[in-house]
Amino acid sequence: MIRVILPTHLWRLANSGREISLAVDGQPTIASVLDVLEREYPMLRGTVRDHVTRQRRAFVRFFICGEDWSNEPLDRPLPEEIISGAEPFRIIGAMAGGSG
Amino acid sequence: MSKVRILVGTRKGGFILTSDEGRKKWSVEGPLFPGWELFHIKGSPADPDRIYAAQSTGWFGQVIQRSDDGGKSWEPVGNEFQYEGDPGTHMDFSGNQHPWEFSRVWYMEPSPHDRDLVYAGVEDAAIFRSSNGGQSWAELPGLREAKGHLWQPGAGGLCLHKIVIDPRNPNRIFTAISAAGVFRTDDGGENWKPATNGLVSRYEIPEEKADVGHCVHNIAMHPSNPDVLFMQKHWDVMRTDNAGEEWTEISGNLPSDFGFPIVVHPHEPETIYVVPIKSDAEHYPPEGKLRVYRSRSGGQEWEALTSGLPQENCYVNILRTAMSVDTFDSAGVYFGTTGGQVYASADSGDHWTSIVRDLPAVLSVEAQVLP
Numbered sequence: 377m378i379r380v381i382l383p384t385h386l387w388r389l390a391n392s393g394r395e396i397s398l399a400v401d402g403q404p405t406i407a408s409v410l411d412v413l414e415r416e417y418p419m420l421r422g423t424v425r426d427h428v429t430r431q432r433r434a435f436v437r438f439f440i441c442g443e444d445w446s447n448e449p450l451d452r453p454l455p456e457e458i459i460s461g462a463e464p465f466r467i468i469g470a471m472a473g474g475s476g
Numbered sequence: 477m478s479k480v481r482i483l484v485g486t487r488k489g490g491f492i493l494t495s496d497e498g499r500k501k502w503s504v505e506g507p508l509f510p511g512w513e514l515f516h517i518k519g520s521p522a523d524p525d526r527i528y529a530a531q532s533t534g535w536f537g538q539v540i541q542r543s544d545d546g547g548k549s550w551e552p553v554g555n556e557f558q559y560e561g562d563p564g565t566h567m568d569f570s571g572n573q574h575p576w577e578f579s580r581v582w583y584m585e586p587s588p589h590d591r592d593l594v595y596a597g598v599e600d601a602a603i604f605r606s607s608n609g610g611q612s613w614a615e616l617p618g619l620r621e622a623k624g625h626l627w628q629p630g631a632g633g634l635c636l637h638k639i640v641i642d643p644r645n646p647n648r649i650f651t652a653i654s655a656a657g658v659f660r661t662d663d664g665g666e667n668w669k670p671a672t673n674g675l676v677s678r679y680e681i682p683e684e685k686a687d688v689g690h691c692v693h694n695i696a697m698h699p700s701n702p703d704v705l706f707m708q709k710h711w712d713v714m715r716t717d718n719a720g721e722e723w724t725e726i727s728g729n730l731p732s733d734f735g736f737p738i739v740v741h742p743h744e745p746e747t748i749y750v751v752p753i754k755s756d757a758e759h760y761p762p763e764g765k766l767r768v769y770r771s772r773s774g775g776q777e778w779e780a781l782t783s784g785l786p787q788e789n790c791y792v793n794i795l796r797t798a799m800s801v802d803t804f805d806s807a808g809v810y811f812g813t814t815g816g817q818v819y820a821s822a823d824s825g826d827h828w829t830s831i832v833r834d835l836p837a838v839l840s841v842e843a844q845v846l847p
Contacts, residue, residue: 385511
């Protein structure tokens with residue numbers, strides 16, 4: 377199971393708690409984790425990546441094992457620490473992007 | 477005893493204010509969806525406990541929430557607002573063409589007759605319709621064909637911020653867009669035309685009487701007289717007596733004809749309210765005095781309503797959707813400010829009190845009377 381840590385706005389929207397676990401088939405990638413996330417939690421569709429382009433929203437960041445993977449190709453395979461659940465896949469709201 | 481429910485959208489969440497017909501003692505619930513911007517929350521006239529809420533943030537985009545129990549519980553519904561076909565481009569600030577991009581929902585208008593039918597006005601300006609309670613949305617692209625390539629953003633963005641449905645004829649709908657104008661359909665949204673004849677925007681657009689480009693801040697209609705609409709334009713307060721075929725200015729003796737909201741009294745179709753703002757450069761009341769202006773003659777002649785409102789050192793703004801009326805016999809008028817106050821009058825504006833004083837900046841106010 378892949379552990380995903382959601383930002384406050386999104387886990388409240390999903391009514392899920394801060395950390396969720398997702399079963400991802402095959403070689404997990406950023407895109408395949410997001411596919412499962414959106415299937416299991418349809419209210420999150422459009423909030424992490426755009427409905428149409430499927431690209432990350434501008435003010436969302438992905439952190440993998442302490443590294444910023446936000447601009448990595450979405451089909452880049454995730455490391456073993458994420459696949460084993462030793463490390464979480466963190467989805468974070470960027471420092472920019474808020475209002476007021 | 478009947479109750480009134482005030483739905484308040486703010487920069488940091490939604491609030492629900494409730495009272496009885498006396499409107500003296502209020503309960504305040506919220507924040508709903510804390511930390512999110514609530515551009516608009518509005519109930520269905522067909523089922524007042526069906527409420528739609530448009531929440532968004534710069535981080536995570538647009539979410540639509542729906543309640544079927546008067547706001548006690550909420551369910552996220554559809555948030556995919558996809559333009560029909562290739563939307564092409566509109567003007568940007570510099571006169572160049574810019575691709576149409578969805579950013580948020582500004583306004584939601586539930587049908588007067590069907591709780592599952594609801595319209596949404598969005599930025600970049602377009603109108604969407606849902607016939608399944610917000611689960612899915614389809615654009616009415618004919619609106620953008622009304623010279624959409626010439627529309628350009630106002631300071632708040634290229635937003636469709638008001639939708640008015642003719643209660644006699646649900647196929648007739650008006651929309652207001654900044655800075656494009658007012659548009660009308662007579663066939664349920666397939667075909668639209670500008671309804672701007674008579675608007676003059678001197679030094680604001682290249683052709684001051686052009687049919688598109690006017691920065692309309694809000695429009696309002698009384699349901700008993702749907703051919704008459706009132707408008708607060710960027711500058712100028714206007715009215716039409718023929719469903720937008722021709723507009724005439726009714727600013728009269730207002731201290732400033734710049735402002736954002738305009739509403740009509742629930743029982744007096746020729747009684748209207750505006751909140752004058754000093755200017756386009758200074759978005760606060762003239763002289764630091766918060767004054768609602770009421771005309772009981774359909775415009776031109778205006779009286780200042782000040783009892784209970786701050787008359788010194790007041791420098792808040794009242795945004796376009798932040799004013800509403802209830803339908804009690806002694807009519808209630810409500811408005812919210814960018815300073816977080818929500819003011820109420822239970823006597824058609826003669827006297828005002830603040831319900832709350834320290835909310836986040838208020839974006840929208842909608843009143844509902846409940847059985």
